[in-house]
Amino acid sequence: MTPPAISRRRAIVLGGLGAAAVATGATGWIAGMGGTATDSRLAPADTGTDLTQPPLLDSRDGRLQVAITAAAGVQVAGRNTYAVGYNGTSPGPTLRVRPGDELAVRLINHLDEPTNLHTHGLRVSPLGNSDNPFLRVDPGTSFDYLFRVPPDHPAGTFWYHPHHHGVVADQVFGGLVGALLVEHPPGQAPELAVTADRVLLVTDITLDDNGSVVQPSAMDRNMGRQGELVLVNGQHQPTIPAVPGAMQRWRIINACVSRVLAIRLHGHQLLHIANDGTFLPAPATKEQVVLAPGNRADVIVRPSAAGRYELSAEPFERGSMGMMGGGMCMMGGGNATSGPATLATMDTYGIPVSAPPLPATLPAETPPTGPVVTQRQIAFQMGMGGMMGMGGMGGGGAFTIDGRTFDPQRDDQTTTLGAVEEWTVTNTSPLAHPFHLHVWPFTVLATSDNTPPLGVPQDVVLIPARGWVRLRIPFTTFAGRSVYHCHILDHEDLGMMATVNVHP
Ligand code: C2O
Numbered sequence: 001m002t003p004p005a006i007s008r009r010r011a012i013v014l015g016g017l018g019a020a021a022v023a024t025g026a027t028g029w030i031a032g033m034g035g036t037a038t039d040s041r042l043a044p045a046d047t048g049t050d051l052t053q054p055p056l057l058d059s060r061d062g063r064l065q066v067a068i069t070a071a072a073g074v075q076v077a078g079r080n081t082y083a084v085g086y087n088g089t090s091p092g093p094t095l096r097v098r099p100g101d102e103l104a105v106r107l108i109n110h111l112d113e114p115t116n117l118h119t120h121g122l123r124v125s126p127l128g129n130s131d132n133p134f135l136r137v138d139p140g141t142s143f144d145y146l147f148r149v150p151p152d153h154p155a156g157t158f159w160y161h162p163h164h165h166g167v168v169a170d171q172v173f174g175g176l177v178g179a180l181l182v183e184h185p186p187g188q189a190p191e192l193a194v195t196a197d198r199v200l201l202v203t204d205i206t207l208d209d210n211g212s213v214v215q216p217s218a219m220d221r222n223m224g225r226q227g228e229l230v231l232v233n234g235q236h237q238p239t240i241p242a243v244p245g246a247m248q249r250w251r252i253i254n255a256c257v258s259r260v261l262a263i264r265l266h267g268h269q270l271l272h273i274a275n276d277g278t279f280l281p282a283p284a285t286k287e288q289v290v291l292a293p294g295n296r297a298d299v300i301v302r303p304s305a306a307g308r309y310e311l312s313a314e315p316f317e318r319g320s321m322g323m324m325g326g327g328m329c330m331m332g333g334g335n336a337t338s339g340p341a342t343l344a345t346m347d348t349y350g351i352p353v354s355a356p357p358l359p360a361t362l363p364a365e366t367p368p369t370g371p372v373v374t375q376r377q378i379a380f381q382m383g384m385g386g387m388m389g390m391g392g393m394g395g396g397g398a399f400t401i402d403g404r405t406f407d408p409q410r411d412d413q414t415t416t417l418g419a420v421e422e423w424t425v426t427n428t429s430p431l432a433h434p435f436h437l438h439v440w441p442f443t444v445l446a447t448s449d450n451t452p453p454l455g456v457p458q459d460v461v462l463i464p465a466r467g468w469v470r471l472r473i474p475f476t477t478f479a480g481r482s483v484y485h486c487h488i489l490d491h492e493d494l495g496m497m498a499t500v501n502v503h504p
């Protein structure tokens, strides 16, 4: 399809404001929160079709060199839409590299606003034309990224998405996401006798019946927008074929802007083998795996018997804003419950096979030890001042870290390469916020809700509402400046992001 001549997105923004102005009247913006409810929605046209994989771009001889164009006009849920994608698809191509490889990406911006590229979870330099969140690629221009994947990089599941402050949620919600896999060097993979290795990249989106992405209300942004359609690889409730007894590896990526995925496969347990791109010490049998926005889980699925089994996201309470506004501001307000939603259906049929057991241990990495040299207290806050701004007047100051909104010029934390630190990140608000740190993965030591820590490095952790997490962060790999932020990307865009500068 041809992208629209004028900015479709902006046209919708203007239309939305106009409609809200008509709808709200004396009650201000409150009525506007439900203003989109009467709009017609695009119905999915591909429900139940077999799960497909995004196009695979694989490295060869130590290098993957690709051009990736961000542009509007991709198929979503089997429909032509004005949603955005990379190289014509959403999710974009799966990029697969190996430890020691160079990943060279020419990012071409055919959007009508700035963008850039973040390799979420990848342990690469934050400097220059590597994983640098401060870069800006303007409309009609391109930029050549070069990511050098260290030879000792763990093999696992990562992803990429834009990171231009202010429009990250819009661009991710609109469809700019893709999987990024690091493969084992030959001969070094654990013996997982799987018959299929699939990416399940989960997104959510809301589309009107013209195929335009529906803009969130101010309240949606404050709660963190959740799309009405929950998709896997851009498909609506796809079917995953399976054979009884045969093992599959599913790499589940939560690429939703705000939605927490509490994943269950009905009639089955999930064998959790890796999280955020690193193996667990041993396969862990789980009824449910919870993924905050940004998190990934690699699970082994072994269907027990023929049948159809739903892969679902169960209800998950992200918190409530009921307390915040003393009533009036919140009435009819936002929904901070994620799910329930059907993600996919596993359709199991055929002659049962027997698969060898999983290895008892997995190649988990041992994070660097060493004495903690610095302890920090970090506070994620949602301020009342900003809450009053939910009327669409800008809402400055609402979403802060240590009382400040994001300033790319300011160093919020400074440390020295080699330092092992302990951060206690508190959340004074009634909503859970997923804490994400670029480049330097952390291990969770403890959380206020007593979630058992995984014991391996991760890059996103949910800070419970009115709770805290305690993290151990080895700044032992790369020097440079990068960011930590809330991975409810609406909150990040509203200012809940800060910088850390690691001096060489
Ligand atoms: Cu997935 Cu700073 O983001």
Ligand code: CU
Residues within 6 Å of the ligand: 432, 433, 434, 486, 487, 488, 491, 492, 496
């Ligand atoms: Cu948040």
